[in-house]
Amino acid sequence: MQTRLPETLLATAAGQEADRILRSCVHCGFCTATCPTYQLLGDELDSPRGRIYLIKQMLEGNEPGSHTRLHLDRCLTCRACETTCPSGVNYHRLLDIGREELDRRLPRPAAERLLQRALRLVLPYPRRFRPLLGLGRGFARLLPSGLRHKLPPAQAVPAWPTVTHSRRMLALAGCVQSVATPATNAVTARVLDRLGIQLIEAPAAGCCGAMSHHFAAADEARAMMRRNIDAWWADIEQGAEARAIVNSGVRRDQAALLLSSMSLSTSTPSLNFTPSMTFAR
Numbered sequence: 001m002q003t004r005l006p007e008t009l010l011a012t013a014a015g016q017e018a019d020r021i022l023r024s025c026v027h028c029g030f031c032t033a034t035c036p037t038y039q040l041l042g043d044e045l046d047s048p049r050g051r052i053y054l055i056k057q058m059l060e061g062n063e064p065g066s067h068t069r070l071h072l073d074r075c076l077t078c079r080a081c082e083t084t085c086p087s088g089v090n091y092h093r094l095l096d097i098g099r100e101e102l103d104r105r106l107p108r109p110a111a112e113r114l115l116q117r118a119l120r121l122v123l124p125y126p127r128r129f130r131p132l133l134g135l136g137r138g139f140a141r142l143l144p145s146g147l148r149h150k151l152p153p154a155q156a157v158p159a160w161p162t163v164t165h166s167r168r169m170l171a172l173a174g175c176v177q178s179v180a181t182p183a184t185n186a187v188t189a190r191v192l193d194r195l196g197i198q199l200i201e202a203p204a205a206g207c208c209g210a211m212s213h214h215f216a217a218a219d220e221a222r223a224m225m226r227r228n229i230d231a232w233w234a235d236i237e238q239g240a241e242a243r244a245i246v247n248s249g250v251r252r253d254q255a256a257l258l259l260s261s262m263s264l265s266t267s268t269p270s271l272n273f274t275p276s277m278t279f280a281r
């Protein structure tokens, strides 16, 4: 795809990356076959190719509008489109850059910003989210039916296995998951225990940062990722061989996101991203 990004943007690392990604797209549309929003809505602008075009227009200097926001917001960032792209278009990075640029050029209405801020202040912190969920369950009958049906039912949490194994695996306790579906990790620990693997959690780890990242709060997301890596590091050095991901949102490009803020690359000799640190999707 030909691009005409302004020189001022091409002088930035994000601008150069966006330009590279845009040029790798050949408009073939193979990605539309695996995009859930395109399959559901049938609108080209709700397809990866359409969103790439919207981002290209904005980065080339055209004014973004509410339709730009609507179609970028509708993207689930599931990255299914990347699995069918023959050109290896790094779609999710372009979307990150596009969303940050859109928020800068066309700030959200105050009510939306307030809602996003409230979600970022509550959901990543189980000690804040748990009492609110309890309140919601207690007064469920008073809630609008659309909201009431979204309340996760309370779960019985089975006992965590107490047997130790030489093979140990780290799991992310997470934020929303640990409150909404608290049985998930305990059940996983019991299954792995049967397979001779001890599942452990690092108490100091928390939210993976996905929500902040998707709300274009990149610095906040990176801070959460760094805190988790610090929390896991001692166990990884003691031989915890993998990280089990039982929630969604933790992305395999965490390393790239962190490195992009450090102006380093994965080939930097002092950084040793060992195979045991698998950044799973």
Ligand code: SF4
Binding pocket: 034, 035, 036, 037, 038, 046, 047, 048, 051, 074, 075, 076, 077, 078, 079, 080, 081, 082, 091
């Ligand atoms: S990330 Fe998912 S929702 Fe977004 S364009 Fe790709 S396939 Fe569609």
Ligand code: SF4
Binding pocket: 024, 025, 026, 027, 028, 029, 030, 031, 032, 048, 049, 084, 085, 086, 087, 088, 089, 091
């Ligand atoms: S499949 Fe890849 S190259 Fe083809 S339109 Fe989609 S993103 Fe572009």
